[in-house]
Amino acid sequence: MTKPAYAKPLPELTVPMKPYWEGLRQRRVMIQVCEDCGRFRFPAASVCPQCLSDESHWEQVSGKGRLVSVATFHKAYWPSFAADIPYSVIQVELDVGVNVYSNWFGSPPAHAAEGTPVVAQFEPVSDDITLLKFQLTE
Numbered sequence: 248m249t250k251p252a253y254a255k256p257l258p259e260l261t262v263p264m265k266p267y268w269e270g271l272r273q274r275r276v277m278i279q280v281c282e283d284c285g286r287f288r289f290p291a292a293s294v295c296p297q298c299l300s301d302e303s304h305w306e307q308v309s310g311k312g313r314l315v316s317v318a319t320f321h322k323a324y325w326p327s328f329a330a331d332i333p334y335s336v337i338q339v340e341l342d343v344g345v346n347v348y349s350n351w352f353g354s355p356p357a358h359a360a361e362g363t364p365v366v367a368q369f370e371p372v373s374d375d376i377t378l379l380k381f382q383l384t385e
């Protein structure tokens with residue numbers, strides 16, 4: 248039995264973000280780091296916003312972080328999200344200090360306040376794309 252094609256919008260696999268998406272496919276969270284000042288940054292950029300260095304590398308991070316905010320959508324701006332209404336978009340600060348936007352992995356938690364610890368989960372949606380999602384830390 249073949250899995251139906253993923254109907255929601257998918258990210259573009261741009262060159263600067265390739266290590267991030269490749270990492271997620273391997274169930275690893277990879278974040279770009281400035282070679283000169285050591286600052287983590289997301290999304291990837293060719294120049295460090297802090298020290299303007301153009302030297303960088305990528306590091307695997309823990310995938311642990313804390314919940315910053317939750318926005319609940321009650322309207323389907325994309326038809327493919329209609330069955331999910333209401334759904335949440337969450338902002339998470341990873342423990343290396345960068346913010347990512349995501350969704351809950353599986354069912355949303357009954358209660359999740361700002362600062363609640365969360366941990367990365369990996370949701371493959373196509374051959375090329377695995378999405379980063381989060382759940383509460385056990």
Ligand SMILES: [Zn+2]
Pocket residue numbers: 281282283284285286295296297298299300
């Ligand atoms: Zn820098």
